[in-house]
Amino acid sequence: MKHRRTAATVVTALALGVALTACTSIASSGSGEAAPAKTPTANQSKAIADAEAAAGIPPKPDATTQAKYIQALTRIDAEIVNGKPDKAVSRGRNQCSMIHNFPKDKAKQVDSAELRFISPNHPEGFGKAKAAQIVEAVHTHLCPKF
Structure with missing residues (x-):
């Protein structure tokens, strides 16, 4: 049971980390417009996929x-x-x-x-x-x- 809670916690933490990364990457460009948010890196995407798999969440279907x-x-x-x-x-x-x-x-x-x-x-x-x-x-x- 502890392993399942840990996996769920990891999924949540990773999702929050990606969300915060996206939010903090919106910087002012000096013209009053927001710069576009960065997309998750390959390492972040793999970490999320691995955490989801550990929690029993399959990849998106074809x-x-x-x-x-x-x-x-x-x-x-x-x-x-x-x-x-x-x-x-x-x-x-x-x-x-x-x-x-x-x-x-x-x-x-x-x-x-x-x-x-x-x-x-x-x-x-x-x-x-x-x-x-x-x-x-x-x-x-x-x-x-x-």
């Missing part, structure tokens, strides 16, 4: 995998995606950490999905039955190795 995942969610309920496929993918990747960290606790996975996957018309989630289907779609398409 276009084909993403399309199949979005299609699976839409079959459950079109409002899960709600016209925001990138947000659905982000939520799914984060849900993978629950599948990774609690592989035998389906109830915890479903509870997490119910809290994570919300929409304007479903601010409390889509219910246990649909949340269980969401977990299955996430597991099948985004993190099948867990």
Whole structure:
């Protein structure tokens, strides 16, 4: 359990570090305009990817995998995606950490999905039955190795 908390802490710290680096790299150019923010270095990107992997967050899916995942969610309920496929993918990747960290606790996975996957018309989630289907779609398409 301590290892999982450490991995989550590392992911958070790295994300904050990248955000702070981006914020502090916006400097005044003397003309009153902000200079563009620097993009993360290859080392920072690799460190983030490594920390995410340790926490059970898979890399972003390729276009084909993403399309199949979005299609699976839409079959459950079109409002899960709600016209925001990138947000659905982000939520799914984060849900993978629950599948990774609690592989035998389906109830915890479903509870997490119910809290994570919300929409304007479903601010409390889509219910246990649909949340269980969401977990299955996430597991099948985004993190099948867990």
